[in-house]
Amino acid sequence: MRFHALGLPHTVTSKEFVACAYTQKVLKFCKAMTERGHEVIHYGHEDSNPLCTEHVSVLGNEDFKLSYGTHDWRKTFFKFSTEDHAYKTFYANAIKEIQSRKQKNDFILPFWGSGVRPICDAHPDLITVEPGIGYAGGHWARWKVWESYAIYHAFCGMQAVGNCQQDNYSVVIPNYFDVDDFDFTARKQDYFLYLGRVYSGKGVDIAIEATKIAGVKLVVAGQKEEGYQLPDHVKYVGYADVETRRNLMANAKASFVPSQYVEPFGGVQVENLISGTPTITSDWGSFTENNLHGLTGYRCRTMGDYVDAVRNIDRIDQHDCRDFGMNFTFDKVFPLYEKYFADILDVYEGKGWYAQGHNIEAMKKSYPCNFNKKTESDKRIRDKVQILRRVENRDQIASVFKDLEIQKICEVGVRDGANLFNMINDYVTKAVAVDIWKNTGNHAENDLDFTQQQLDQQYELVVAKSAKLNGRVSVVRKFSHEAAAGFNDEYFDFIYIDADHTYDGIKRDLDCWWPKLKYGGIIGLHDYENVYHQEIEFGVVQYVTKFRANRGIMPDNFHVTDMHSGIFKSCYFVK
Numbered sequence: 001m002r003f004h005a006l007g008l009p010h011t012v013t014s015k016e017f018v019a020c021a022y023t024q025k026v027l028k029f030c031k032a033m034t035e036r037g038h039e040v041i042h043y044g045h046e047d048s049n050p051l052c053t054e055h056v057s058v059l060g061n062e063d064f065k066l067s068y069g070t071h072d073w074r075k076t077f078f079k080f081s082t083e084d085h086a087y088k089t090f091y092a093n094a095i096k097e098i099q100s101r102k103q104k105n106d107f108i109l110p111f112w113g114s115g116v117r118p119i120c121d122a123h124p125d126l127i128t129v130e131p132g133i134g135y136a137g138g139h140w141a142r143w144k145v146w147e148s149y150a151i152y153h154a155f156c157g158m159q160a161v162g163n164c165q166q167d168n169y170s171v172v173i174p175n176y177f178d179v180d181d182f183d184f185t186a187r188k189q190d191y192f193l194y195l196g197r198v199y200s201g202k203g204v205d206i207a208i209e210a211t212k213i214a215g216v217k218l219v220v221a222g223q224k225e226e227g228y229q230l231p232d233h234v235k236y237v238g239y240a241d242v243e244t245r246r247n248l249m250a251n252a253k254a255s256f257v258p259s260q261y262v263e264p265f266g267g268v269q270v271e272n273l274i275s276g277t278p279t280i281t282s283d284w285g286s287f288t289e290n291n292l293h294g295l296t297g298y299r300c301r302t303m304g305d306y307v308d309a310v311r312n313i314d315r316i317d318q319h320d321c322r323d324f325g326m327n328f329t330f331d332k333v334f335p336l337y338e339k340y341f342a343d344i345l346d347v348y349e350g351k352g353w354y355a356q357g358h359n360i361e362a363m364k365k366s367y368p369c370n371f372n373k374k375t376e377s378d379k380r381i382r383d384k385v386q387i388l389r390r391v392e393n394r395d396q397i398a399s400v401f402k403d404l405e406i407q408k409i410c411e412v413g414v415r416d417g418a419n420l421f422n423m424i425n426d427y428v429t430k431a432v433a434v435d436i437w438k439n440t441g442n443h444a445e446n447d448l449d450f451t452q453q454q455l456d457q458q459y460e461l462v463v464a465k466s467a468k469l470n471g472r473v474s475v476v477r478k479f480s481h482e483a484a485a486g487f488n489d490e491y492f493d494f495i496y497i498d499a500d501h502t503y504d505g506i507k508r509d510l511d512c513w514w515p516k517l518k519y520g521g522i523i524g525l526h527d528y529e530n531v532y533h534q535e536i537e538f539g540v541v542q543y544v545t546k547f548r549a550n551r552g553i554m555p556d557n558f559h560v561t562d563m564h565s566g567i568f569k570s571c572y573f574v575k
Helices: 020-036 061-068 087-101 112-121 150-158 203-215 242-251 267-274 303-315 318-328 330-349 370-389 394-400 418-423 450-467 482-483 503-516 542-549
Strands: 002-005 040-047 054-059 107-110 127-133 143-144 170-172 192-195 218-221 232-237 254-257 278-281 297-300 408-412 430-435 474-477 492-497 517-526 571-572
Touching: 002 020, 020 040, 020 127, 020 330, 040 087, 040 297, 054 087, 054 278, 061 087, 061 370, 087 112, 112 127, 112 571, 127 330, 143 330, 143 542, 150 170, 170 330, 192 242, 192 267, 192 430, 203 218, 203 254, 203 303, 218 242, 242 267, 254 267, 254 303, 254 503, 267 278, 267 318, 278 303, 297 303, 303 474, 318 330, 318 394, 370 517, 394 418, 394 517, 408 418, 408 503, 430 450, 430 482, 450 474, 482 503, 503 542, 517 542, 542 571
Parallel strands: 002 040, 002 107, 040 054, 107 127, 127 143, 143 170, 192 218, 192 254, 218 232, 254 278, 278 297, 408 430, 408 492, 430 474, 492 517
Antiparallel strands: 517 571
């Protein structure tokens, strides 16, 4: 699929503008969809730095400065007008640049809604999709994505209750977050947090009064309304950049998000959950969907409720917060976008309403277990780790497949197949071999510097051996992330990664294969070492440590084998 992603004329598409939720949507969409193999062309300020197929500069620093001068958006709110010079320049240049790049049935995405509508109107032959509506007015596109059911139902109004005229192509897809931007910790510090625009509409007054009555510390961070005065007992840290936000949310005992309007999404509430931090919110809008009362925090109606929430916050399990927050990561949300875009394309190119096979499973959410179920789940994990501890080296892993009920396996990084075929015993019903067997010139992908002829011979050997196993083995000659996209989530019982051992390589492989592993399945990674080997600095230990911490994987859910016959260690853990 091809996308023309429109930035915001009054911001720069970068993490520096983390205070603007819409700017961050553009940035994250570009990254996620590009990594998933789509073509994404971004149009924005010349200093923008999204990960995309192509960045097209349509606004320079001089034009930006001409409109906004020295206005400090970090201290107060953003300043802009759709009639100002920056907007007019952005419109004209974007219209021109899209004209030279567009193709039939491309999508154009106005993340800022009607604020960039003139660009979309200039290209009526493109498919305009409002990709994340969290704004109160100006909705116009035929195809609409709403951030929550709360804002979608508000848009429908009371008249929708009395008639039967709903649009099946107006869909709800939640906002999305890069899990690498957040740290999970279950050990919290002794303060409560308010992070957001500092004005009464966001409910900062409620946070201040509730914490004062409860006698607890409150830290406030964010752009402050001009003239707004904070009392002496509140610590104000000002604008919070990416790292400041990361640390504040990870360590807060709980976070206040008491918006006094019908919140369309409230991204900071979900960001706190991903950090394992309970949230104290108002009881309307998207919070009724995203703050599970008594599980991920508390929804409140009165000041008494807010104070009670503060005093009962220790009853909330940080791991439950994290578990539910993971519903809003790239892995969970972007399959929903892919399904929606495929549904739209079918209207133009296929069977439309009757088209099938667009991953209805993508709509599933994971919910925190109640205490009894959580205890049972923890016990199953402990039992599986105990079985894994029998494995002294990777050559023995197949000996526990039956006890672990492992039937579908995958190895990423196969080479001549020695380890793969060692794992295929009578209990394995399906095995997948993933490798590129290609000399790309990247030493990390071919650390022994095999020639292309040697790599082809390895591939042919694996294919020949696989042919003798009655269709149980599939050989996939693709890059790891491309191969992963070809499998449904939660498909495999066991995945073993032994490919690019650099930090970036193991991050890419682990991130894209983790969703393909069933809950209760086992992930294994070879070369769990802090070494510089074959002119490669291994990053397996570093990234696996970060990955497990970010997902709240407990220390006892981990097994590392011994080094064996010159073969480096492997590590294993349960999903």
